[in-house]
Amino acid sequence: MLKCLHSLGLGFLSQLGWGELQFNALQHDQLIAADYAQTDPKTQELSASYLIPCNITSVLDVPIQIRGEIAGVVCLGKVGTIRHWTAEDQNFARSLADLVSLAMEAREHKQTELALAESQRSLATLMSNIPGIAYRCLNDSDWTMLFISEGCYNLTGYSVEAFTQQKILTYNQLIHPDDQEAVFEQVQTALDHHRSYQLTYRIITATGQLKWVGEQGQGIFDSDGTLLYLEGLITDITAQKQTEAALRKSEERWQLVLQGTKDGIDWNMTTDEMFVSAYLAQMLGYNDQNITRCSTGTMKQCFSTLGNGVSYRV
Structure with a gap:
């Protein structure tokens, strides 16, 4: 009779006595077909710990590969009499290994999707609770938004889509005309020195209301030092400015x-x-x-x- 062992990891094989010899044989030949397993040079090391106790006389081992690396082995074992492994047997074992490999990859893919979904949910929750705007934008004269959080509506009166999909306006258009040049120059100076920047300026909302905002951000550079985009946070400091003005007047x-x-x-x-x-x-x-x-x-x-x-x- 045949005894079939599926292993989804290499730890169990190590416990059975698998070592460098067996794994090198799999990598070189893509399978181990040992008719006389207890005396075959590739498998005889397993005799005392595995083959003889289980009365296994012949083995056919095929690696389970994921992204070119051995993640486990499909082992077919003949108990009792000797079995001469045919090409059909070997193709069958390879098919089993391929099926196991696909199943493992599907499981990993599903786990990755779940982890990504959880990460995105956590990020969305965090962004929705930020009292202001979290953003990622290009370093151009329009401050073209690649990402802008939901808080932009409460602060500016415009939706996320207005900046990222519909593109009916740019963020620079919100900045008070008298502050636009100073904002741009301060950001460029900080980027030239690879420093973060802190800004205070006025914006004009969708309803025409004048608001003071505080912004802090930084440039994101690649390994070669090339600027990719800007990331930062913009918060409403209108109440603070009004309080300061009232105190000065008083x-x-x-x-x-x-x-x-x-x-x-x-x-x-x-x-x-x-x-x-x-x-x-x-x-x-x-x-x-x-x-x-x-x-x-x-x-x-x-x-x-x-x-x-x-x-x-x-």
């Missing part, structure tokens, strides 16, 4: 009030700063530019030295 107004009042000091307990009116500074004989804003420690020293009749400059 401080300007407060300075106007402070300069026009005869009250002396305002103390910011959070920052431990004291703001002195110009009136008080002049009354004490100080340059208002030097004493208008100082720490409480400085003011205490100032009043202490004044009390002793000593002139003090901040």
Whole structure:
């Protein structure tokens, strides 16, 4: 009778006593056809560990190859009497090996597809939660988008397809005309030095709204140093800019009030700063530019030295 062993890996064959001799024979001859397996030079090493215990007298071994490498072996064994392996037997064994090889490749392909699908799902989830735009674009005057995340709609009012498929506009068209040249020059300078870039500029959305954005990115180069494309992240910093502008305006107004009042000091307990009116500074004989804003420690020293009749400059 025939005893058939299918191995999808090489570990089991090693446990049976397979070594360099058998694998070299497979690589050279593409199969091992041993009618007298227990005495054949190619298989006799397997006698004690495998052939004799299993009463196998003849073996026909064909490699399972995947991408030119041996991934396993189809082994046909004759138990009891000797078998002389015919061409038909050998073709049958080769067909079995080919079928196993196809099955293994199909399984690997399926595993690769599943891994890719999971990777794409994870990336899509990550991109959908980024508060802004993740992008990949060409380094041209239009910043032609090769990829742009779904966040572009919330930030710009335009869909992904508007940039990548329909191409009804370019990203450069969103940038405020007064900022376009500066943005381009800053990116080129960073690329010339193979550095990342950080930008702040204005865009005009689909509804005509003016927004401030912060962008950080870098050039992606190949092994030869050739620039392939740019990758980066663009976020909405409009609220931050508005807050900064409001603070500046508030401080300007407060300075106007402070300069026009005869009250002396305002103390910011959070920052431990004291703001002195110009009136008080002049009354004490100080340059208002030097004493208008100082720490409480400085003011205490100032009043202490004044009390002793000593002139003090901040």
